Amino acid sequence: MSKEKLLLVGAGGFGRVVLEHASLRYDCSFVDDGYNPGDMVCGAPVVGHISDIAALRKEFSHLLVVIGNNKLRQSVYEKAQALGYDFPNIICSSVYISPFAKVGWGCVFLNNAVIQNGSAVGNGVLLNPGVEIHHGCAVDDFALIYTNSVIRTYAKVGKRARIGSTVTVSNSVNVPDDADIPNGSTLF
Helix, strand or coil: CCCEEEEEECCCHHHHHHHHHHCCCEEEEEECCCCCCCCEECCEEEEECHHHHHHHCCCCCEEEECCCCHHHHHHHHHHHHHCCCECCCEECCCCEECCCCEECCCCEECCCCEECCCCEECCCCEECCCCEECCCCEECCCCEECCCCEECCCCEECCCCEECCCCEECCCCEECCCCEECCCCEEC
C-alpha cells in the first residue's frame, strides 16, 4: 500500500527532524531554496524551491512548512492555502494532548511535548521536545516554542512569538505577538 505524498517546505535541521517522523505516515519530498531539484536530503528528494509550490500542487495535496522563521512560515502557509493544499499535523507518539485541548492545522509537536486540558494551540505552531503547555493556555498561530520550555496555567503566547529553550512563562502572563524570548528566561 502506497503512502500519501507530503511536501515539506524547508530541508534545514528542523525539516530533517520532522522528516523522520513524517516518513512514518507519508512519502515525503522537500522544497528548499538552498538546494537544487534532484538533490537528496536524508533520503528524501528535493523537488523544487518555495516558488514552485503552485506547480507542485498537481502532484501533492498535503504540505507542511517546517521553517523556524515564523513570518516566512505564515507567508508560505497563506500562499499554499490559496492553492488548496491540506495541512496535516505531525505529532510524535510520545506527545500527550488532552482530549479537552484544541489543536489547529499544520502543527509539529516533537517528543514528549504536553498540551493539557483546556488549552488551545493555533495553526502552524512548532513545539520542540519537552515543551509543556499547562491547562487553560493559548498558543496563537505560527508560534515557535523551543526545547523544554514551560507555558504555565492561563498564559497566552501571541502570534508568531518565538520562545527560546528552557523558558518559563508564568501563570497568566501574556507574551505579545512577534515577541522573541531568549533562552533561559522567566516571564512573570
